[in-house]
């Protein structure tokens with residue numbers, strides 16, 4: 602499957618999921634997850650109309666953003682505090698702010714660059730010990746702390762549900778925490794479960810393998 606067909610199939614599935622949920626497809630933004638993909642594949646996607654790319658590694662984001670101007674970059678990977686400077690100002694939205702020390706560093710870097718960095722808080726919605734993200738019970742407190750920082754704009758939540766089991770309850774909980782805290786953006790849903798995430802209000806879906814054709818090793822929450 603080529604990238605243009607993969608994108609078209611994913612867009613059609615987004616449209617169908619929106620129709621089922623009574624949502625306007627314009628309220629769901631598709632992020633093409635491009636980590637480790639060659640630039641030629643990103644150029645192909647851009648030529649097919651894809652405008653937002655999601656990268657997981659700070660260095661790779663920097664290189665690709667320089668090589669492919671005119672598109673929007675989102676940072677969706679684990680972010681070490683000492684790499685914050687590579688991402689601030691390059692990523693339109695950082696999805697993985699999950700601790701105060703990182704938020705403080707992002708704000709410091711954004712302030713120095715005289716800009717406001719948009720971020721999402723990553724929630725460890727399944728409370729998995731090995732996973733990044735603030736625990737659901739601690740999200741409100743971290744949000745208050747992040748909101749007090751001068752150069753960050755916290756606009757929503759991001760989650761990656763556990764690989765095992767149904768993702769729906771995790772999407773529901775993430776949406777509930779966002780609503781309770783007055784947050785509008787919800788980054789949730791990947792190749793296997795973006796249609797379910799849309800039913801629960803996802804505003805950003807992060808899709809990799811369903812676009813590029815490779816099958817995920819942990820194939821599917823959904824049939």
Ligand SMILES: Cc1ncc(COP(=O)(O)O)c(C=O)c1O
Pocket residue numbers: 634636657677678761791792793807808809810811817
């Ligand atoms: C944070 C994040 N979101 C989404 C994806 C895309 O996953 P998939 O290839 O299953 O669509 C990845 C893939 O690495 C990821 O790391």
